[in-house]
Amino acid sequence: MKLRLKRLPKKGETIVLCEIPSMLKICSVGYDSARSADIKKNASPYEQGELLFQYADETGCAPALRAELYMHSEEHPDWDMFSLSVPLRLYNAAEKDIFLRYDGVRLSYIFDGEEVNAEYPFGSLNEPVAPLYVAKEELCDFGVSLQDIETKLKSETLKKSISFYSPRGYNTWAGDVVNYYKDGVYYLLYFFDRHHHASRKLCGAHCMRLLTTRDFVHWIDHGQVTEVKEQWQTVGTGTMFFYKGKFYYCHGYHTGRMLPENRLGSAVLMKEYEKYGFTTAHSYEKFKEKGLFPNGANYAVSDDGIHFKEGGKQFHWAENPSIYEENGKLAMYCGFGTWEAEDIDGKWYLKDKNFPPSGANTDMKNTAECPSFFEWNGYRYLMMGWTGFWQTEKGGGAFIDTAISGYDVYDGLGVPMAVKTADNRAIIAGWLYGHGWGSLIVHRELLQFEDGRLGMRWLPECAPSPEKDDLIYGETMVKNGACFALEPRRSYYMEIEVLPEENGAVAVGFAGDGKPCRLLVDSGAKTAEINILDKAHVFDGERILPPHLLVPKLCGDALMVHQLADADIPCRAKNFCLANMRGVDKPYMLKIILHYEKKTDSVFVDAEIAGVRTLVSNRVGLNVNEISLYAEGAKIAFAAIYRSDG
DSSP states (O other): OEEEESSOOOTTOEEEEEEETTTEEEEEEEEEGGGHHHHHHHSOHHHHTTOOGGGOOTTSEEEEEEEEEEEEOSSOTTOOEEEEEEETTTSOTTTSOEEEEEOSSOEEEEETTEEEEEEOOOSEEOOOSSOOEEOGGGEEEEEOOSSOOOOOOOOOEEOSOOTTBOOSSSSOEEEEEEEEEETTEEEEEEEEESSTTOHHHHTOOOEEEEEEESSSSSEEEEEESSOOOSTTOOEEEEEEEEETTEEEEEEEEOGGGTSOGGGBTHHHHHHHHHHHSSEEOEEHHHHHHTTOBOOEEEEEEESSSSSEEEEEEEEESOSSOEEEEETTEEEEEETTEEEEESSTTEEEEEEETTOSOOGGGSTTOOOSOOOEEEEETTEEEEEETTTEEEEOOTTOOOOEEOGGGTOOOOSSEEEEEEEEOTTSOEEEEEEEOSSSSOBOEEEEEEEEOGGGOEEEEEOGGGSOOOOGGGEEEEEEEEOTTEEEEOOSSOEEEEEEEEEEEEEEEEEEEEEEESOOEEEEEETTTTEEEEEEOOGGGTTTSOOOOOHHHHHHHHSOTTOOGGGOTTSOOTTSSSSEEEOSOOSTTSOEEEEEEEEEETTTTEEEEEEEETTTEEEEEEETTOEEEEEEEEEEEEEEEEEEEEEEOO
16 A cells, blocks of 8 residues: 555544454554653554654654454454554655565565565454545545555664664664674674564564674675565574585574464474484475464575575474584584584484483573584584573583683673684674563673683774773872763763772762663772662662572472563663673773664663773663762772763
């Protein structure tokens, strides 16, 4: 459908522009931004992800276009309506045509040749009970066509830092990542997400997109690697690898979110394993003949690592499979153990049913999501989920849980994955939780110390390079409690030189609109944390425990961290604490990026401490206009604050 409005709606107005009763309704709505807090409180995560109220005009009106499709399905009778909106202050349909397209899988708005929002309904459209109604007095133009409308992917070559990356669009985010390196090219696959995992009634309906770089400075977003072509599809994470002359992206399908178990292909593979002791690849066509749909482990294949074609086969029931080439074979690590095969299509044999560990069997109660393996100078490492971290002795084979001792590398990033480069660097990538499941991508570079222990620093190619012209404050021997006023809704960069005593501590407070927070580094306890700021109790106020102490305390014997979604646990990029801090018992530099994100209208705090550890936090709802510095048993020898482009 093509629409051109005669005017934008006023505050409080709801105008029905067209309607096919019981099937479709399109309205223009003048949302009242003064009521946004109450509305958001009662809104679903999907509705919150539409980001309508952030685009209000000077009267407090947030004009939007809203479409509703009325559906039915045997599997989900309560999924009877799917909606999609766009803010009309961004996409002014009174100045240009806006198109609403539904192709049986995707409902989307197209403005100026670009898809600007999308949802993935499930089921069949209801039959209309009356003819099409069109409010001709409200529309300059209206049309219906059965022909598809051409859209263009406005892929960008990014010439600025990849730090705090999200894809092009006003409500576009990145979720779980997969990274890979080969022949001078770094590949980063990421979940493309518009509604924080809430599309298709919280089922995600994800696809994967691909970024590449050769220098970690210039990046290209190549668009989709996987597509949502069917209503049952939503992609899970996996790994990318090169094997026998081909690039592969192995991934899961979370079809069980939409369909019952008796309609999933996994049952066929499980029976095959029970009978023969292995699994092999089964084509989608064979599943279709049996009335089944693929789920679990699948793959896409490519000749160049950029353009992928779906393999059209399921080879295992694991929904988050991680596959690596090891000793000339393929090894798959997942929540169902370690498996091995000589080819992607199988035969896949179970080698170790107890590794990698997850859930109640682990001290850190980690999930089975996204196992990330890498080897570095004779040591082997495994990251898994939000909290699990293991390493071997040098040249050893047995993995030791080092997270339970506080020697993991989690710093607030969600489900991170690591990869080695040709020049023996280890690069880590993850995403920041806080606004639901989908946010910004952040990169780190790992550092290796004695006994294989790891630290992290900002990726040097992405680290700030402040100019003298951007300096707004620069002071030596800063007094305790010193405050610096800032312009809100801007990004800033700080450098602080700390001279600690034996048990000294320093803190940086951030205050403004929203809940204030403070970053505290304690040289005596060797901890660093970000938490709520209480100016009257900066150092003796409430502190939080590091994950290796807090997670076992919060989780029951049968719980995983993943099941504590509503708890303020230290792996959600909000309040977070690091243990076993290096370098803070002697003079060190504390560097902080205060990143203002327009899409969320709030800030992210990212710190590099003593050049060997990082800490990042999503401060939802906070806009900073003041920074304060505190010291106890320590001196702040120098502090500088710079304006930043973010």
